[in-house]
Amino acid sequence: MDQTPINLLEIKDLKKTFSLTGGLFSRRLTLTALENINFNIRQGETLGIVGESGCGKSTLGRCILQLLAPDEGQVLWLGQDLTRLPAEEMRQRRADLQIIFQDPLASLNPRMTVGEIIADPLRTLRPELNKDERRARVLKTMEAVGLLPEMINRYPHEFSGGQAQRIGIARALITEPKLIVCDEPVSALDVSIQAQILNLLAELKDEFGLTLIFISHNLSVVRHVSDRILVLYLGRIVELATGDEIYEQPRHPYTRALLTAVPIPDPKLARQRNIDALKGEIPSPINPPSGCTFRTRCRFAKPFCAETRPPLETIEDGRLVACHRWREIEVPEEAVLGE
Template sequence: MNQSPGNLLEIRDLKKTFSIATGLFSRKLTLTALEDINFNVRQGETLGIVGESGCGKSTLGRCILQLLSPDQGQVLWLGQDLTRLPAEEMRKRRADLQIIFQDPLASLNPRMTVGEIIEDPLRTLKPDLSKTERRARVVRIMESVGLLPEMINRYPHEFSGGQAQRIGIARALITEPKLIVCDEPVSALDVSIQAQILNLLAELKDEFGLTLIFISHNLSVVRHVSDRILVLYLGRIVELATGDEIYDDPKHPYTRALLTAVPIPDPKLARQRRIDALKGEIPSPINPPSGCTFRTRCRFAKPQCAEQRPPLETIENGRLVACLRWREIEIPADQEAVLGA
């Protein structure tokens, strides 16, 4: 099956489940982490993926990189299905597909120097480079991410969280990848440091011609960096649109609820805003609700929502939404500016 022109990555009908043991002699249960996942990533764009904890964001990122094997579906990278590649062939693609992890210090080997950590992917994925060439590339990348070359022989514990994440970014960049999955890369950092790292990623994207998948539970962070935003709920896509469309005219009730949970610095606007609060906790993916899985927390739910699973349909401007009642749900005129503030 051919890949659509302009797409670097296409995900088709992806599904991932996990077998969960409930006790020593109990039968195993099936947890559906992802189901019916279909989307594309265009070359040079940043696709944001948002949702609450447990909705499948990180699992999706790892399936894309083949760190987890999906149960079914395709991961088309430049037209080639990564899920069907032998291990040795997949290893050759690793230079193009990299990841930045959530916890910067936990993702770094404490026994290795910064230089060794950043250089390590080159030893595996670029064996033709000499030691001198590898070290020269490490120094260049360190300067690109805002680390001084004289830090090259220090160890991870000598760095702050923000500096440690710069090391993680340098390690991801060192192989000159085409795509980087950023898995909650700023959630463990202070707010002021978050802004620095987000600005750095935007600069590096332009400098190196990167394509990014940016995973976060924070819509305000995602808006800062993303061209399009994919909203996940309980392992399924509920909305996919441009950042402006998501913020100015959210179609799915879950997207609206996530947006109204974003803090607003203006006290006056904050008081005017109506909060579409989510009811209760996210349901268990082992035993999800029938029909629309969001219906148990949705204030717009009707009896039909329990009987029919909403398809992910294409609406105006090519945006996607999975809601049986999206046409009936309107944002009050006095709330539009506040919701997108």
Template sequence: MSAVEMDTGIPLLEVENLKKTFSIATSLLRKPLTLTALEDINFTVRAGETLGIVGESGCGKSTLGRCILQLIEPDEGKVLWLGEDLTKLGSEKMRKRRQDLQIIFQDPLASLNPRMTVGEIIADPLRTLRPDISKTERRARVLRMMEAVGLLPEMINRYPHEFSGGQAQRIGIARALITEPKLIVCDEPVSALDVSIQAQILNLLSELKEEFGLTLVFISHDLSVVRHVSDRILVLYLGRIAELSPGHELYTDPKHPYSQALLLAAPIPDPKTARARTLEGLKGEVPSPINPPSGCRFRTRCPYAKEICADQVPPLEDIEGGRLVACHRWREIEAELTGG
């Protein structure tokens, strides 16, 4: 098993030793550079849970989501769906799995075809993956799904430009749900929306998860967003896992310095609580994935880094109850912060 699991739930998805690189062309006379987007990624997703994936821009979150769905082919490793390795399937077999594996994109309007009506957009996966369904049944399913996501029936013949960002994202959610998938990758589905609309979409996703028995992989750069929807949270930094933890434990007792820094970066509405913070937040920029730091990739921004952090890549260690952390010094840091 690729990661330590809790006592409840069945693993639908297992990701083992996943690696993905991209070749970056610089000029005709120079050898292309290699960008390492993901390296040594291991985790499971159990039936009915929401796994949050967080990290700064450029850490590999969206690449990981697309590798899970085989929209991008990984260089190494396995993506096991109910025990079957998706990386070994041909295009035709993978096409059949698409019914169970869907995605909600970050930019709602950009993800919708402006030349298609709402009804056509939502029905499109059915036409592709369920050609056996009649036109009458397709329309009936579309109307049911529109109702489920809060869209009125009379909107079925309108075009995407006639909708707000929040309404457009509801269309994208309906499109993802129409094939009755088991797992949906939500790739920053609320980052392009106003705060008030974000809350509505997050509540909608929570309701739909319960109604349809969904399993979610929820990608975001914002820990405060992931907090409301995730059972477990995977913290990703520069293509490597920094920490994997139950959601409530990550927020109350983060182990990795990067997780601590991300929490400090999250806004606090209470001014007194914000001023009472004693730890420093993130400093500097994320290093280039073309030339990442040796050892621990976070060490160049970590206030606790020592020589070992530059010399050795920290293993993803099972510290307690299924919590995983990749840090050489997490015990020392914890003792220092707690005065133990």
């Protein structure tokens, strides 16, 4: 990596809403899935996106890939706005941006063989390749992700979750992308397989010089793989910082709560620590709280938190945080997790 890493991707003022039709006579409801999203992704880094269900993390991944069209804002890929790109150009651009899905079996067409599935993106994105060349690339990619060549004519239902996820990764790799969005790639897998896939992703990242966006609800997994972590709550960025900063010095009360809620596989630590248990559950994104959306569950909320929405401020070294009171809330002496 260079000393000044280039921004592969810049997300500016991204907004995405979904309209829920409430039937013929009822009011049309709007769900704001993402709002005021601003961040950059540097070449070669792994950016983790964490948040609980309904925080818009998967929507964000899909908006970046233009699988969903954002309502407002820009997605700049090396300076070029993907949201304004004509359909045909975007299609060509897809060779650079790929995705890995959560449910490995659901993401594979059950009627196609492994070879056909992996080769599928090549058919549209590299039409100049002939059958032999395609097959050669498929086999090479299968080798890279740890699949045996003799699996090429099998069907997805003959594979276990971990192997199916390897097939999904091979499909994402075959176009030699620069960026891969990993949408909860390991949450459907068994623990031992989970670790294998995480290691595989790390190896592939080094081998092919990939940039990864790693979306997950599991903070331990995200912390393990990511250089920087973006925390989302109800469709808004609450904090963005490096993994170490987030872990050692969380600035936003929500990040802190998340950190203390993460189960740690260490009985003594787990018994010692005080869980800063959040009250209640995530409010409905259809009718989010006024002002700071987190205030309803926040220990530090003051009346003024309900009035204005906290801006996303840049604090030291490009850290971003959106909280009115981040300066006042001190990080407790003993680190959040005990030691």
